[in-house]
Amino acid sequence: MNEFVLNGLVKRRAELAGDIENTHERLRQPVNDLASLDLVILQFDPSYVVESIRPKAFRPPADWSKRGEMNRVIMSILRQAAEPLTTRDIALQLLIERALDKNDQKLLRLMTKRVAVCLADYRARGVVRSEQGPGQYNTWEIAR
Structure with a gap:
């Protein structure tokens, strides 16, 4: 042994x-x-x-998430929603929950893209479902 x-x-x-x-x-x-x-x-x-010459330290931007944090927040937002939400609405709520500047349009666009990628992965796994929403956004809800 x-x-x-x-x-x-x-x-x-x-x-x-x-x-x-x-x-x-x-x-x-x-x-x-x-x-x-x-x-x-x-x-x-x-x-x-x-x-x-001092070394330039790498500092991740404030909008970065720890591994899995964004997924958990997105799913929490969807669980609490009374109706399907657009990708942008979820991103906006995510900014509010993480105490980031919700008026920063560049940050909102970035987070909307990140939320869309996360939700597309969840849709492929059957966790959430989407329908065509207003404008270019899908509406999302947890799959029943």
């Missing part, structure tokens, strides 16, 4: 060591690119202190 456990642990350690080696290899290229870029900057201004 211990032999099987030991073999599994050795195999897993080998996989992790391989992952680390692969990650180091992938990191070498950006490090080399950064060094080359520093050299080019110094060609233009030899006195420039390239170490003074």
Whole structure:
């Protein structure tokens, strides 16, 4: 019994060591690119202190969701609805529930697209159904 456990642990350690080696290899290229870029900057201004350039941190936009969060909110909105809702109505309610700016038309269009993609997936799985609604929007409800 211990032999099987030991073999599994050795195999897993080998996989992790391989992952680390692969990650180091992938990191070498950006490090080399950064060094080359520093050299080019110094060609233009030899006195420039390239170490003074602060890295730009990646910050996800406020409208991003954690995995599955948007799906749960959309389904909650549909469960509470007295009648079928348009894609845009669901997106607007989603903005309100997530305390985002509901007057930001660009954000509303983006969320409407995201809601439409989510609902299309749910429709393919038979969870929700849609009908042609007003304008270009479908109306959605939970499939009974």
